[in-house]
Amino acid sequence: MSKEIKNSVEYILKKNGKKTGFSVPSDYFNNLEETIAIKLLEKNFSKEHNFEVPATYFNNLEDTILASVSPEKKETKVISFKERILRISSIAAAASIILFIGLNSFVFKTNKALTLDSLSNDDFEFWLDSNTITTSEVALVLEDDLLDENDFYFLTIKDETIEDYLNNSIDYKDLLNEIN
Template sequence: MKKNNINSIKDSGFKVPKDYFSNLEDRLMSEIKLNQTVKDSGFKAPDDYFNTLESNILSKVSKKEPTKVIPLFNKKNLLYITSIAAAVLLLFNLSIFEKETKWDTLDADTVENYILNGNVGTYEIASLLLEGDIEEENFTSIEFTDEAMEGYFIENANIEDLMIK
């Protein structure tokens, strides 16, 4: 940026309209004459307007009309919402969507482990059986011969298990 010497500036930057000062005196005189002849501007405020203005404004502002407030959670709406939520909860908790478990789909190992580890007694098992399940022809009888028993003990038993203590 160039450094301009302040003393060398010839133009001040302000401009006045052409012939402003030549007719300035005439315009001022006409304005003074107009003010002397016309005392009333044409606008009139009512009597005691500015004395009572503050009290009028405060009286209008301080009047509060009660507004009607509708609460979001009144007893009726709360009852509707809770009943709908309870109905939806019951719908999902009921066994509508569950498939029934069938005895054919159970593994024998699973049932055996449940009976052995689930503290299930003979009375609980007997209560599950029907009268037709307990008939004698439903049970197969296996007879063991002495040779079969001896072969089983030879193959599976330890000598320590057979010793009397």
């Protein structure tokens, strides 16, 4: 008996042996608020039929639906590619002419002529350092400028000068090595 609560309904009914004539459906109190709210809303609704269907509504219903669903055939406008290219090319040509005139009048307007003398020594040294020049390239450039024997017809060179040059500037050991 200690496990049972003395004031509970089940305990009293068990001891009393009597059943009361009242019963409550299951989940009655759980759904009570919703049920009351629904009943109040139903009382506010009018009992009359407020909506009426026109007499010929169902006769034309199928035609109306099909007319709104089926696509209308519209004539599409065709723009030829040739016309578009001609229009764009004329605009591009006008823009390029304006750009050319604008750049020439503002950017490239210099009166200074560029010559080798206008280069600074630093620029020349930088170019020589960054570009390697081979002897074959130098020979190709100077090939046209080689002196011809006829270029010296007005000069007279003495034989002694030629002998001195040969004796002092040529190393005979190298010549002998080249021959062998």
